[in-house]
Amino acid sequence: MNSNRLIIFRLLDLACILTALKISSGIMLPDFLEIFSDYTGASTFTVIIMLLSFYMLDCYAVGREELRDSIVRVVVALAIGVIAAGFTFYSFEHWRFPRIMFVVQMLVNLGLSLGWRSLYFWFSRRYVPMPEKVIFIGAGMEERARRVLSEYQPEAQIFGYVGEAGADIAGAGPCLGPADRIFSIIERYRPTRVIVLDSFYLDQNIAHGLFAAKLRGLKVDDMRGLYERLASRLPVDLIGDEWLLLENGFNINPAESLGRFKRAFDVCFASTLLLVTSPLLLLVVLCVRLESPGPVVYRQKRVGLRGEEFTLYKVRSMRRDAEKNGAVWASKDDPRVTRVGKCIRKTRLDELPQLINVLKGDMSVIGPRPERMDFVKELVKKLPYYDVRHSVRPGITGWAQVCYPYGASLEDSRLKLEYDLFYIKHLSVLLEVKILLRTIGVILFPKGAR
Numbered sequence: 382m383n384s385n386r387l388i389i390f391r392l393l394d395l396a397c398i399l400t401a402l403k404i405s406s407g408i409m410l411p412d413f414l415e416i417f418s419d420y421t422g423a424s425t426f427t428v429i430i431m432l433l434s435f436y437m438l439d440c441y442a443v444g445r446e447e448l449r450d451s452i453v454r455v456v457v458a459l460a461i462g463v464i465a466a467g468f469t470f471y472s473f474e475h476w477r478f479p480r481i482m483f484v485v486q487m488l489v490n491l492g493l494s495l496g497w498r499s500l501y502f503w504f505s506r507r508y509v510p511m512p513e514k515v516i517f518i519g520a521g522m523e524e525r526a527r528r529v530l531s532e533y534q535p536e537a538q539i540f541g542y543v544g545e546a547g548a549d550i551a552g553a554g555p556c557l558g559p560a561d562r563i564f565s566i567i568e569r570y571r572p573t574r575v576i577v578l579d580s581f582y583l584d585q586n587i588a589h590g591l592f593a594a595k596l597r598g599l600k601v602d603d604m605r606g607l608y609e610r611l612a613s614r615l616p617v618d619l620i621g622d623e624w625l626l627l628e629n630g631f632n633i634n635p636a637e638s639l640g641r642f643k644r645a646f647d648v649c650f651a652s653t654l655l656l657v658t659s660p661l662l663l664l665v666v667l668c669v670r671l672e673s674p675g676p677v678v679y680r681q682k683r684v685g686l687r688g689e690e691f692t693l694y695k696v697r698s699m700r701r702d703a704e705k706n707g708a709v710w711a712s713k714d715d716p717r718v719t720r721v722g723k724c725i726r727k728t729r730l731d732e733l734p735q736l737i738n739v740l741k742g743d744m745s746v747i748g749p750r751p752e753r754m755d756f757v758k759e760l761v762k763k764l765p766y767y768d769v770r771h772s773v774r775p776g777i778t779g780w781a782q783v784c785y786p787y788g789a790s791l792e793d794s795r796l797k798l799e800y801d802l803f804y805i806k807h808l809s810v811l812l813e814v815k816i817l818l819r820t821i822g823v824i825l826f827p828k829g830a831r
Contacts, residue, residue, distance in 0.1 A: 390441045391432070393497050398431050401490035409482035423478050430465045431490065434458040437821045440494075448502045455494050457825060463487050516557065516572040517542035519579020522604055523554055526576055533611035540570050544582055564590055567599070574600040576607055613784065614799035615806065617765050625766075630806035633773055642810065647746050651739040662733050665696055668721045673700060678734055683751035688771045690754060691743040694734035698722030729824055735777050747816050748776025749801040760794055767794075770801050773808070780804035780812070783819040 402424055406416035417424050435441070438458040443451055467483070478486070513534065517523050520542040530537045541555035543563050557566050560582035567575075575591065577583065580603070583591075595601050605624070608616045625631065632639070666677045679697040682690050699717040718726065725731040738744040744751065749770040752760070761767045781800035785793075804812065 387441055390443060391435075394432065394435050394440070394494060395428065397490055397493035397497065398428050401486050401493060402427065404489050405482050405486035409479055409485060420478060426469060427462075427466055427486070430469075431459070431462045433818065434462040434465070435494075437461070437818045438825065439819065439822050443498055443501055448499065451498050451502075452495060455498065456491070459487060459491050459494070512536040512538040513574055514570065514572040515539045515574050515576060516566065516570060517554070518560065518563070518575060518577045518582050519544045520554070520556075521579045523578055526578060526604060526607060527554075529607055529611060540572065542578070544579065560587060563587055564594075567594060572599070574602065577601065577603045608799075609803065612799075613780070613803050614796070615802040617795060617799055617802070620766070620802075628806070630808075633805060633808055639808065639810065643745060643747075643813070644742075646813075647739050650746050651736040655733070655736040655740075658733055661730070662696075665721075665725055665730050665733075669697055669719075669725075672721045673719050675700075682754060683775070684754055684757045684771065685743055685751055686771060686774045688757075688768065691738070691741075691751075693743070693751060694737055696725060696731040696734060698726050698731045732777055739777065743774075745774040745776045746778065747813050748774050748779050749804070750779060750782060750797075751775035756794075760791075760798075763791060764795055764798055766802065767798055769805060770798065773805055778816060778820040778823075780816055783816055783823050 402416050406414070406420075410416065414420075435455070435458050438454045438461070440451065440454045440458050442454070513536070515530065515537050517526060517539070523542055527539065530539065539554065541557045543557050543560050543566055545559070546556040557570070575594075591599070591601055602610065605616060605619050608614055608619075669677050675697060677697055679695045681693050681695070683693040685691045698719060699722055700719060722731070735744060739746055757767070779801065780803060781797040784800050785797055804816075
């Protein structure tokens with residue numbers, strides 16, 4: 382989604398929350414009390430928890446999904462906000478709103494949040510915003526660039542390419558002229574972005590001119606930058622050792638402050654979650670035991686940090702003889718999965734025992750998913766830079782898991798690897814928080830689990 386539009390959507394939700402607080406206080410509070418000065422703590426926490434709830438449930442997919450789906454997300458987000466805010470308010474007495482006012486505020490917030498989304502859907506069918514205007518330099522990968530733009534920025538208007546005439550015969554799009562006329566072409570079409578598909582055409586004069594145009598507002602990408610900016614992944618077939626070496630990022634030294642913070646967070650988070658979910662875990666174990674014979678906790682060797690194997694723990698979700706013929710990737714509607722297994726896979730409850738792996742240091746809460754050695758040996762041969770995943774601890778959840786549904790093919794593994802490389806390159810506290818929040822949304826709206 383366009384970043385400016387996303388900012389506007391979040392500001393609209395912020396305005397809804399503040400307006401709901403003001404309206405409810407005007408209805409419920411006496412005249413001598415003012416909501417933002419007399420209930421500063423409660424107001425601040427309400428704003429924070431509601432914005433987090435909207436983010437976790439991906440309530441900003443407005444326009445990319447049906448209106449009814451957006452409504453469901455907003456309702457669930459507000460329900461989570463009510464529970465979290467209510468628990469906090471009645472744990473800290475000085476933060477409390479009057480109970481009726483609390484209900485009124487949430488109902489007004491619901492009406493306002495759904496209201497602007499409904500208006501957006503209504504207007505979006507009658508008003509098309511000015512699209513980004515794109516010109517390609519070269520035509521070697523134009524079809525691929527078109528696919529990326531159509532998926533992640535469908536409103537973009539592509540004029541064509543600059544380079545050697547004739548590629549349009551193969552369906553690559555119209556040729557706008559030779560590369561040495563790039564400046565007059567830019568003056569004629571007034572693009573907002575130029576995407577370099579073939580650096581062959583970038584001699585010193587053209588590159589210098591494009592840089593001057595960039596300083597005046599023209600945006601310039603190559604295919605790697607296009608993928609990274611729009612798809613949040615790194616295309617493995619377009620990167621090389623030199624690019625990986627010189628690019629910013631890939632700062633994964635575990636001895637540095639980020640590595641120490643990540644490990645401390647893993648221990649605290651895993652300990653707390655294991656304690657809180659232990660009654661639920663016992664219930665899941667009981668259901669698995671009653672449905673099918675065999676061990677309840679499934680142990681399996683996986684590849685972790687620096688390519689070393691460790692024993693991963695899961696609640697068994699398949700029949701006892703699921704792998705009697707050897708290791709096999711799970712498939713859609715896999716007949717080996719039990720009825721209880723389908724449920725716990727959808728809700729990720731089968732992965733709760735992996736918190737023990739986190740405490741042992743085999744895994745992290747967030748990181749690339751660990752694979753079995755049989756699969757790793759095969760994928761390392763077929764996918765370049767697959768072993769880069771082993772430069773960090775594997776995780777229970779990760780960037781690939783929240784961005785891409787479960788996959789069980791070589792192509793799925795390639796796409797997940799591209800997301801994992803993006804995660805490793807951009808590893809930061811903010812990205813960790815983003816993944817954690819989006820994981821909650823994936824659990825509440827299961828997709829892709831098998």
